[in-house]
Amino acid sequence: MDIYAFPPIAAILDAAYAGLMQLIALLEPLAGGAAAAASVLLVTLLVRAALVPAGVSQARAEQTRSRLAPKLRALQKRYGRDRERLQRETMKLYSDENTSPFAGCLPLLAQAPVIAIVYALFAYPAISGHANGLLTEQLLGVPLGASVVGALAAGTATAATFAVFGVLIAVIVVSAEVTRRAFRPPVPVTDDADASPLANPGFLRAMGALQFTTAVFALFVPLAAALYLTTTVVWTLVQRIVLRRRFPLVAG
Numbered sequence: 276m277d278i279y280a281f282p283p284i285a286a287i288l289d290a291a292y293a294g295l296m297q298l299i300a301l302l303e304p305l306a307g308g309a310a311a312a313a314s315v316l317l318v319t320l321l322v323r324a325a326l327v328p329a330g331v332s333q334a335r336a337e338q339t340r341s342r343l344a345p346k347l348r349a350l351q352k353r354y355g356r357d358r359e360r361l362q363r364e365t366m367k368l369y370s371d372e373n374t375s376p377f378a379g380c381l382p383l384l385a386q387a388p389v390i391a392i393v394y395a396l397f398a399y400p401a402i403s404g405h406a407n408g409l410l411t412e413q414l415l416g417v418p419l420g421a422s423v424v425g426a427l428a429a430g431t432a433t434a435a436t437f438a439v440f441g442v443l444i445a446v447i448v449v450s451a452e453v454t455r456r457a458f459r460p461p462v463p464v465t466d467d468a469d470a471s472p473l474a475n476p477g478f479l480r481a482m483g484a485l486q487f488t489t490a491v492f493a494l495f496v497p498l499a500a501a502l503y504l505t506t507t508v509v510w511t512l513v514q515r516i517v518l519r520r521r522f523p524l525v526a527g
Contacts, residue, residue, distance in 0.1 A: 279395050289403040291392055296408060311412030311419055315397065315499050319506040322389055327514070334518035339374050341524035397499035409499060415439050419499040439498065443505045447490040450508045458515060 279288055295314055302317070303310040346368055354361040400407055400420070410420025416435040423440050426432035489508055493501040 279399065285403050288392060288395055292396055292402045292407070292409070295396060299409075299412070308412075309414055311409055311499070312414040312502060315419070315502045316506055318393065319503050320510070322393060323507060323510045323514075326389070330511075330514050330518060334515075334522040336374075338522040338524060339372070343368065343372060343374075344525075393503060394496075394500055397503060398497055410497060412499075414498060414502075417498055419502075420497045422497050422501075423494045425495075440493070440501065443501050444490050444493050446505050447493060447508050448487060450512045451487045451490065454512055454515070458519070 278284055295318060298314045298317065299310045302313050306313040347365065350361060350364050350368065354364055396402070396407075396409060397419070400410060407420070410418065412419045415438075416433070417439045421431070421436065423432070423436065426436050489504055493504050496504070
């Protein structure tokens with residue numbers, strides 16, 4: 276079942292598509308043949324700007340969790356054998372601190388519908404029964420509807436395909452590496468290396484590898500979606516750097 280065929284969602288998608296096509300028409304005198312790509316970038320920036328409050332909420336939640344980490348480890352050490360008591364004491368701690376273990380999750384979930392609509396605009400060949408004109412547009416000779424894997428399978432990949440996608444994927448990889456180095460989870464200070472999965476080198480390596488999944492995903496999605504992903508990754512990195520300075524983690 277295609278959720279985008281559900282009438283209310285299809286109507287929202289069609290309205291978003293119409294708005295985007297109008298934006299392309301407005302930008303065409305300035306951007307020429309790159310108007311569609313410029314529209315993708317502008318829409319992505321607008322979406323990310325609208326989600327800044329969600330980023331602030333997540334940064335505050337990360338700071339709170341880091342501040343409570345020593346107390347949570349103490350509870351784990353004291354009540355580790357009594358799971359029910361540990362759960363009660365943990366929830367009491369969060370209640371006393373006027374926070375929740377799920378703080379910061381709701382803003383992340385709120386992004387899902389926005390991202391789903393944006394992705395569909397850039398990935399679906401048809402919107403509400405009519406051809407998706409966005410995917411017929413090009414950037415430096417590469418159709419916005421083309422993907423690396425799809426072009427290779429169809430035998431239509433060109434030097435421009437590899438060059439454009441190569442630049443985008445390189446930006447994603449560099450951003451992921453900076454994120455991995457700058458925001459790696461701190462290893463808890465504890466006498467028991469098994470007390471927390473964060474003390475496990477294998478866990479840390481796995482978490483670091485997750486930063487690069489977007490680069491792999493970009494190989495399979497249309498160029499327009501890859502532009503969206505690249506812009507989002509760079510924005511997220513810059514936003515996290517700024518917010519980490521505003522809401523630094525508590526050592527311990």
